[in-house]
Amino acid sequence: MHVSSLDNFRICLKKFVVPDSNLASEGKLRVVEIGSADFNGSYREIVDMLDCEYTGVDLEPGLGVSVVLEDPYVIPLPDASYDLVYSGQTFEHAEFFWKTFDEMCRITKDGGLLIVIVPSGGDVHRYPVDCYRFMPDAMAALANQAGIQLLDSWTSDFGPWHDAVGVFRKLSPDNPIINFEPDLSLKLAQPVQNTFPDNVPEEVEHGAGTEDCYDFLIRAHQLLKPRFYTEIGVEYGNSLRLADCPALGIDPAPQLTAPLNPRHKISLTTSDDFFMLTDAASQLEPIDLSYIDGMHQIEFALKDFMHMERFCHAGSVVIVDDIYPAHALQGERIRQSRYWTGDVWKIINILENVRPDLILLPLDTSPTGSLLVLGLDPKNNALWEKYDIMLDWCINFMTETPDEIVQRTKRFDPLDPLISHIFTMIRHGRETGTELATLAKIRTIVSGSLPRKVVAS
Ligand SMILES: C[S@@+](CC[C@H](N)C(=O)[O-])C[C@H]1O[C@@H](n2cnc3c(N)ncnc32)[C@H](O)[C@@H]1O
Structure with missing residues (x-):
């Protein structure tokens, strides 16, 4: 997973997930990741810093995968049951990604959040296919076809992937969008490493x-x-x-x-x-x-x-x-x-x-x-x-x-x-x-x- 994608995910959590104190409906945040196999670093390392119950879904078994899909467009999880459903660096590999997004919306509870992170640039990389790159209007189109609200979308300045990012809320269209202040605490940050062991020998220092x-x-x-x-x-x-x-x-x-x-x-x-x-x-x-x-x-x-x-x-x-x-x-x-x-x-x-x-x-x-x-x-x-x-x-x-x-x-x-x-x-x-x-x-x-x-x- 590229570094800027992890940063984009962290930004989504800091802007929309952490500040929303009502999101975790049953104490712990119920989270599903679609395309969860861990290739050299994953979003899970970040989402695990929150108190959550995590389910990883992928086409293939692997590290970080608890549900393997038999049909790529049927997620074997119940309707309206999860607080946060996300997918990163995956839709470009799904021939009919809008079907995947519909399934993600189905399993998200009312009021729950969805996050999509996909490249808008970068070289072909097949897992097992590489079909799409996403332009700035893609996230609004996804929200329209699924009938959910787009809270925010942006295209990352960091290349070569220049990720397109969308954050959505599953609400009826007449529900107001609530804007939260982003969380600027150290909750999701890399440890700052300001401490060091005592008695380190002089030759090391x-x-x-x-x-x-x-x-x-x-x-x-x-x-x-x-x-x-x-x-x-x-x-x-x-x-x-x-x-x-x-x-x-x-x-x-x-x-x-x-x-x-x-x-x-x-x-x-x-x-x-x-x-x-x-x-x-x-x-x-x-x-x-x-x-x-x-x-x-x-x-x-x-x-x-x-x-x-x-x-x-x-x-x-x-x-x-x-x-x-x-x-x-x-x-x-x-x-x-x-x-x-x-x-x-x-x-x-x-x-x-x-x-x-x-x-x-x-x-x-x-x-x-x-x-x-x-x-x-x-x-x-x-x-x-x-x-x-x-x-x-x-x-x-x-x-x-x-x-x-x-x-x-x-x-x-x-x-x-x-x-x-x-x-x-x-x-x-x-x-x-x-x-x-x-x-x-x-x-x-x-x-x-x-x-x-x-x-x-
Ligand atoms: C080596 S000290 C700075 C010393 C200071 N410049 C001086 O010479 O007096 C490093 C500092 O970086 C801070 N730091 C660690 N991670 C950081 C981050 N992501 N952004 C900004 N500051 C950070 C730490 O909290 C620590 O206080």
């Missing part, structure tokens, strides 16, 4: 680097003088506090150790919820400097970068923290040490390959390295188009932390005067409206200074 990452950030603020700063991952507030300008931090569980600067705000949400479930644009100004230091798993770091870039401009600077684990254990996706980079290091490879237009300077900061990214382009869609394909490769195939990362082979020394010079140029470019010419100069300087790429330790 060591970092590296020539300059402390906070000293580097202080210099970035002093030289860039950003007009608006954003930060994903606030924790104690140590990095947010360095901003001497209006700023927005995003963190679902900050543990501030000092009062917040009156010009700073914190959105108490995960970054996904902030960008996908709140009106992010109304809370952001054009970003001059952004620090990405939230959930240390590649899908989060990459999404954070992609979302932030949409609010950046050619003179913006983005810093992604934690690109250099000191050894393989620190680079694991599940936290096992105090210094934990997770697999954020994969972002270097992704950006190098998919965004050759960006200027990337991996910095040898302490303890876990920082990636300086210049040349931001809010209109560039390359990462969005390849999102799920890149993540499949990163999560399922790129599993070992390479030596080149642990050794920091491509590192730039943050104390090299080149870096301060670049910050001064960026600020000057921004203040004189010559951002693009400035970037061209920086590109030449960086590419012409190859020996600097390997800094003697």
